[in-house]
Amino acid sequence: MLIYTLKRLALAILVALFVSAVAFVLLRLSGDPALAIAGEGAREADVEMIRKTYGLDRPLPIQYLDWLTTILRGDLGQSLYFRTSVWSLIVDKLPVTFLIGGLSILFALALAIPLGVLAAVFAGSWIDRAALAIAVVGQALPTFFFALVLMMLFSIQLRWLPVSGSDTWWHYVMPTIALGYYVTPPMMRLVRAGMIEVLGSDYIRTARAKGLSTTSVVFKHGLRNAVVPVVALAAVQLGYLLGGSIVIETIFALDGLGYLAYQSITHKDFPVTQAVLLLLSLLYVLLTLAADLLNAFLDPRIRVA
């Protein structure tokens, strides 16, 4: 188990580094940050000065190695746009993104599990079809469109919820629903599939034969086993949510990591973009690792040396 963990950990770090290198190259191909910093109409002399000041005139491999060595020292560098440490910016915005991600995954689970169970218990009936329809709609709707529809209904028409910002808990309702609904379908389908398989197995027949109530059979004996892969999927989906909240954060003006990433891309603030990419890829890989470990822990049959 330990060796499995260590091997996977080493792999995680390698993947994150690889992603950062690819991102580094792609970012520099996307345009000249010196021009972006200098702004509209800046004279060539000013752009050159900026290039020299930030070392942007050095060869690409040198810039990357320089960045890598500072990262390994724990220094994420300085934001070219905000002129403050990248670390302080990230620490500032991380809580909002984690909160949105956490709330969304809980919302998704709260929706996926009951729907999946219902669909499985009444498999083949109209309830099953309705649950699947709800899932498909969630998968097909682009999050930004759904977000705008929610905004139109709950903020403009009903005036129940504030449009944007992150001042109160009410501000998190629509973003959570918009983001959570998008990741509900795969988990719901997994619960359904798992439940159908589990409900058809011998020990469930035994439990029924023993005279246990349906609730006990379904939830205590059935769901507990069916939910194992869902937990693993949820961990991976959380990774996706943390990285994918950029659209939701921008629409709802939530001051999180996604919005920071969006700003840094617009301003060609490379140190910030790279640090955010590195962090998110590391988180995603670690969450996938956590999912695998969780699976291995919960189901000994899965453990691979």
Added chain:
Amino acid sequence: MLNRFVAAAAALAAATSPVLAGKKDDTVRFAYDQVIENMDPFFNNVRLGVITAANVWDTLIYRDPTTSEYKGHLATAWKWVDDKTLEFDLRQGVTFHNGEEFDADDVVFTLNFAADPANKTTQQNNVKWISKVEKLDKYKVRITAKEVFPAAIEYLAGPLIIHPNEYYQKVGPKGMNEKPVGTGPYVVTEHVIGKTIKLEKNPKPWAGSNKAVPKISKVEIRMIPDRQTQVAEALSGGMDLIMSVAYDQAQQLKAAPQVAVQAGGTMRIVFLLFNAGADTPVKELQNLKVRQAIAHAIDKKTMARTLVGEGAPVIDAICYPSQFGCDDSQTVKYEYNPTKAKQLLAEAGFASGLTIPMIGYRERPQTEAMVNYLRAVGINADLKFMQYAAMREQHRTGKAGITHQTWGSFNINDTSASTSAYFKGIDDDKTKDPDVIAALTKGDTSIDPKVRIEAYRAAHKLISERALAVPLYALVTWYVQSKDLVFKPYPDELPHFYEMSWK
């Protein structure tokens, strides 16, 4: 799709009872889509920074936004001692928001600090004309320019605000960003970086200020990146003022009962720029008749009316009409005449048409309209649309033929900030016409207004005769506001919160 959203939202809003957003707590809520990287006006590069600068800080000179007249503001009087030296008498009895008294030390420290390249202020163009600033007396300063720089007055009335020297020396730009201090009508009470800026009216406004004492006591500025979200906020009563709303959306929002919509001028001019120089990648553009044909092919009056909005002025020179020296009285006016365009092309040897690459980076509907106009006369404009920085690089490295340009002159009300940026032989001037360069240089280096106007008039005449560019119009920006708000926009595109009031 988004327009349907706006129309539907407007209809829904009409069906509900309005919520008094700002009037109830005497706070005007303003949204902006960009984030200020630093509230210190010398260290930011965004319009929101210019807006807060106008409300929180003051300048030595004040330019009346309606008459363009220069009046004393933090300075009471000024004179040109020689053509590179200005002397100012400063106003007494002005205090900064933190209680510091305003005097010559503040002017000397602020401007010398900003002008020092080691301090890396963001807009070097605003300050690199300054050689030194000296204190002559407690209320008297001397500013010396490196070379003759007539637009100095305009810069001292615009971007060059004055900081309190003791505070600024202590906290620097970083501290000024966290807790800004100025002399303006509003005080910053809170700045959450990247999120909100809260202002409250200055409890000790100084006598003699050209800026009105505010009627609305509080301002809350929220940075909301998505335009649709801003519109939703305006419709749901969460915002009292938003700007830069798209033209077609603004028209639809006129139907919503609790918002009012109006257009405001901007100094951003729109024009087609030609690379007609010796090294142009598009040799056809070296032919005067081809350039003239392009000028005749475009119906800029219709474009201004239908794509920009009512009030968008058509221009005949590469400058904004109110800018000093923007005299188009002798320019050639290229009226919309596709027949003449085709004739000119035929005379130039392109009766069967030609292909010219064109680059755009914003106002895409306008770019595409021009592509259509050109196609109608036989010119196939091969359009590439890209980001601003990419377009600028293409143009400056001589790879572009025609670029669809816009230019705001950084709100500087002087032709040296517009025409000279594109035709004085540097950076963006790829054609490098020596006569135009000479005329503009003359205008830029004399402090005699008569000499300047004459020189600029000649430059505009040459540029139009030689069709080095096609001036089109100036943009307007659309404001959507609460019906309770009284707000008058100016072409400087800066909401003056201190002039606003509630109905």
